[in-house]
Amino acid sequence: MSLVNTTAKKVVLHSYPEGNLKASDFAVEDCPVPELTDGTFLVRNIFVSVDPMLRIFIDKMPLGSKSMPSLPIGTTIPGAAVGEVIESRHPDFKAGDIVEGRFGWQHIALSNGQGVNRVPAGYGGIENALGIGGLPGFTAYIGLNTAGGVKPGQTVLVSGAAGAVGSAVGALVKARGGRVVGIAGGEDKRRYLIDKVGYDAVADRLSPDFHAQLAEALPDGVHVYFDNVGGPMLAEIMPYMAFGGLVLISGLMAQYQGNKGAGATDNLPAVLHAVMGKGVRIQGFSQYGQDALRPGFEEEICSLISSGALKPEVHVVEGLEALPQAQVDLFENSTTGKVVVRVVPLPGQSA
Ligand SMILES: NC(=O)c1ccc[n+]([C@@H]2O[C@H](COP(=O)([O-])OP(=O)(O)OC[C@H]3O[C@@H](n4cnc5c(N)ncnc54)[C@H](OP(=O)(O)O)[C@@H]3O)[C@@H](O)[C@H]2O)c1
Structure with a gap:
């Protein structure tokens, strides 16, 4: 017609x-x-x-x-x-x-x-x-590839965990047998991530005991920080980074609406302190231009869905x-x- x-x-x-x-x-x-x-x-x-x-x-x-x-x-x-x-x-x-x-x-x-x-x-x-099979899932896949994959004994921490990319990162890390901790705003999101996505633990960034929750969930520190948010949170996470840990800059949710997310204080010194003192690396990545990796990504997603390891x-x-x-x-x-x-x-x- x-x-x-x-x-x-x-x-x-x-x-x-x-x-x-x-x-x-x-x-x-x-x-x-x-x-x-x-x-x-x-x-x-x-x-x-x-x-x-x-x-x-x-x-x-x-x-x-x-x-x-x-x-x-x-x-x-x-x-x-x-x-x-x-x-x-x-x-x-x-x-x-x-x-x-x-x-x-x-x-x-x-x-x-x-x-x-x-x-x-x-x-x-x-x-x-x-x-999970589109932009958010592919971003999670490329980010985890950039980090060298999901390694046994390591913990991946994810900000904006309850978002599209964050939930895809959590689902992929769990499906690959890793340990993943999220940061999310509010109890409903915390429950969603643990009950539906499979996160091992989630810290509520809006709770007064946010840092106590992080400390409890991260006894061995953070090996990979998958950061979807940017803004002042990056400096807050630095004390939890493990020696030689990697900060993956996926996105800057806290900064897209203008400079609001920058906060009143200069957070760069706290970030540089961890970079120097703990050998923390900071690396950005983009899923754009990575089309050659798309077939492998689609194959993994289909296989994880068919085995029941992923429930999108x-x-x-x-x-x-x-x-x-x-x-x-x-x-x-x-x-x-x-x-x-x-x-x-x-x-x-x-x-
Ligand atoms: N590198 C790449 O190739 C690539 C590709 C696609 C997307 N991205 C990036 O990935 C990030 C996440 O995208 P998405 O599609 O998952 O977004 P989304 O579904 O909107 O979720 C983003 C999450 O960010 C958190 N958030 C929002 N505003 C915030 C603020 N001011 N401070 C702290 N947290 C805030 C919220 O979590 P809580 O309130 O629960 O904390 C929300 O659940 C974005 O930064 C996006 O630009 C990168």
């Missing part, structure tokens, strides 16, 4: 966020379904992803840098999505294929196939292609119009695990 002349919807950037993100920084607009050209295909989005990294892309000056251009106002938010190919004039994709890619916050996307992954049948639900879970929010608030909620300590938005089908399309 041709969708030309059907009206779809998209979410666009309405204004550059000033400080904390607001739902009104986005706008929902009607749009025509794009026309196919040779070498392209149309995807009907089914699940669309909200991700903290999008906060960087929509900043007026992304990460304060002049080298990364800002997204023009009115641009469709370039989020990841999983959907079904509905029409194709591309040699490698046919109608009915289930694919994942940066299809944007919209009902229907036109793609030339660049950066598009087929969703392996072994993922179970296709929404897992945005969670995503949190589903309903409706394209809910995307702006779902993105805002990522920064409000109110989401747990991987959050995806189910996009309501257009008239005449099946769910």
Whole structure:
């Protein structure tokens, strides 16, 4: 069925966020379904992803840098999505294929196939292609590879543990037989991580005895600190690092909304003290540009799901119009695990 002349919807950037993100920084607009050209295909989005990294892309000056251009106002938010190919004039994709890619916050996307992954049948639900089998899971996988794998006798500490990446790190470390301790904000998240994800212990960063909880959970120190948060927490963790431990900088949640996360004091001396005194190493990594490792990643995820060692879970929010608030909620300590938005089908399309 041709969708030309059907009206779809998209979410666009309405204004550059000033400080904390607001739902009104986005706008929902009607749009025509794009026309196919040779070498392209149309995807009907089914699940669309909200991700903290999008906060960087929509900043007026992304990460304060002049080298990364800002997204023009009115641009469709370039989020990841999983959907079904509905029409194709591309040699490698046919109608009915289930694919994942940066299809944007919209009902229907036109793609030339660049950066598009087929969703392996072994993922179970296709929404897992945005969670453990997608960007968060791949980030966890690349981070753990960067640390040299999961080693017996070592402890991995994860900040933002109840987020999409943090829960994937915990699940992967446990599935590989390692020990993992999380940092999360609140008792509900602590329980979720221990009961559902399998974390060995979790310290509640909002509790007055946060440091007592950390000390109890880390008798041998931290061998790998998988840091999703940055900000002042890094200096607080340094005293727990084991000699020769590794700090992996995965992300900077506490810094994406401006300088709020920097805190009033200069934390660098405390960090440098541990770098010198304990031989702690600090290393950043990115999953971008690591496509060559994708087949090995997908194989491991499928195998862990099929053996029951991984039980993936995503949190589903309903409706394209809910995307702006779902993105805002990522920064409000109110989401747990991987959050995806189910996009309501257009008239005449099946769910
Ligand atoms: N390196 C890479 O290639 C790569 C790729 C993708 C994502 N990332 C990064 O990975 C990180 C996590 O992404 P995600 O998708 O898991 O995000 P998420 O699902 O939104 O979870 C992030 C977690 O961060 C914590 N958090 C939020 N604001 C915070 C603050 N101001 N201070 C301390 N903690 C805060 C929250 O945990 P609590 O409130 O429970 O502590 C939240 O659960 C992000 O920094 C992202 O940029 C990196």
